[in-house]
Amino acid sequence: MQDDSHGFTTPATFIEQFRDRYYAAYDREQEGALFAFTDTDALRQDHDQILQHAWPVLAERSNSGLLVVAATLVLLNDIQPITHQALAEAFGNEAASFVSACFFPMGGHFGEVERWEQSLREIAEAPAEVQLVRLALLFGQVEYSPQAVSHFPFWYREAEVMRNADPALRQQVLSRIAACETAEGG
Known part of the structure; x- marks a missing residue:
């Protein structure tokens, strides 16, 4: 059971069942498509790895239950709108x-410059806790995919605009992206 100071509780099994339903819906959608975009199991494994790095960052907070659930659902929303x-x-x-x-329409839309810039403006104006969730997921993504050179400029820009979030985490994400870029020769 996750609990926090705001009274938000949810059994871990409930969130897993919720995730299972959404991954199953995505899987069904892929079965009917001419071309499957991403294998559902691979996608879930990617999400699990990102969350493995993001959850500890959020677990340190007084309202960790809500933040952890939000991070989990943000990833789900990217594959199947909730x-x-x-x-x-x-x-x-x-x-x-x-x-x-x-929820911001960032994932998978990096080619849509206007939409991406609008999302950046919305993220920049978002409350600190919303930015914290996004920053924790970004941290998880960078830790999980330190070789994803093509995404670094986008991830860096996203982290850069989140000035309301935890300054130490923000700096850690920016530094980690810069270090990965340097290591990869980017």
């Missing part, structure tokens, strides 16, 4: 509002 209503039914209105605020 409605506010579905979130409210599963986690309650307060949690649904917070989690919905963490």
Whole structure:
């Protein structure tokens, strides 16, 4: 059971069941497509690895239960959009509002410059806790994929605009991206 000072609790098995449903829906969607984009098992493994690095960062916070659930659902939302209503039914209105605020249309849209720039502006204006979730996921992504050179400029820019989040974590992410870029010759 995850618990925090705001009274948000959710059994770990519940969030896993919620994830299972969304990965299964993604899998069904892929079965009907002419070309499968990403193997569902591989995608889930990628998400698990990112979360393995992000969760400890969020677990240090007083409202860790909500932050950890939000991070988990942000990754799910990137593959299968989650409605506010579905979130409210599963986690309650307060949690649904917070989690919905963490959704930005960044993943997979790096080629769409205007959309990406709009997302950056929205992230820059987001509350500190929303930025913290995004920054923790970015930290997880960089730690999991230190060789993903083509993404570094985008990840760096995203971390750069999150000035309301934890300054030490923000600096850690920026430094880690710069170190990875240097190591890869980028």
